[in-house]
Amino acid sequence: MAGPRPQEVLGRVLRIQGLSVRGARLTSRGLEVEVRPRQRKPRCGVCGRPAPGYDTKPGRLWRHLALGQTIFWLHYAPRRVHCREHGVRVERVPWAAHDSSFTHAFEELVAWQAQRLDKSSICRMLGINWRTVGTIIERLVEERLSPNRLEGLQVIGVDCYRAA
Ligand SMILES: [Zn+2]
The missing domain is CATH 1.10.10 (Arc Repressor Mutant, subunit A)
Incomplete structure (x- = not known):
């Protein structure tokens, strides 16, 4: 049967830009999908600038959405980089904010x-x-919320209505 490979199918189900799927396994937690950023050169997790690799952290999980009752998790061993400005930091990953699980x-x-x-x-x-x-x-x-969001604001209207 011709068609996309299982990794490609999973990649489409995840709908996350910038990562590639290496494999997956079902565990008691749900479906753990082995991923890696598509970007070869690691970037600083704080500023996002490319930086030389420092070492690799042990593999960890990020919680993603669920499909039916099955929770999807992303598994990856993030690299650490040596950023000129921020020192040794965990690399930026395209699927999550810095320091978020x-x-x-x-x-x-x-x-x-x-x-x-x-x-x-x-x-x-x-x-x-x-x-x-x-x-x-x-x-x-x-x-x-940008700190400048209220700049130029002139009037604040407040609607009051009484419950019937
Ligand atoms: Zn940096």
Whole structure:
């Protein structure tokens, strides 16, 4: 049967730019997908500039979205780089923020739910704890809200309505 290889199929299911899939295995946690950044030269996790390799950390997991009941995890042994500005740092990976154990897509899901659900519902649905929800939201807010966002603001309107 001709068709895309299993790695390609998995890559399409993950829908994450900039990574390639090496393999996958089912564990008690879910489907652990072995990945690596497509970019050969490692980049500093803080500033994103290419930097010479320093060493390689042990393999670790990032939590991604679930397909049905199966949680997807990304597995990769990140390299450390020696950045001229930031010293020895873990490399930037295209699927997650620096220092996060969750993929960008998972964090987006948490943020979306946080605008619509109470925190304990999110915790129950995603199987994560309160602290994690808070950390993810803080990071996204910091990333998205520019300190200049209120510049040029002249009028703030407040709608008041009474419940019938
Ligand atoms: Zn740097």
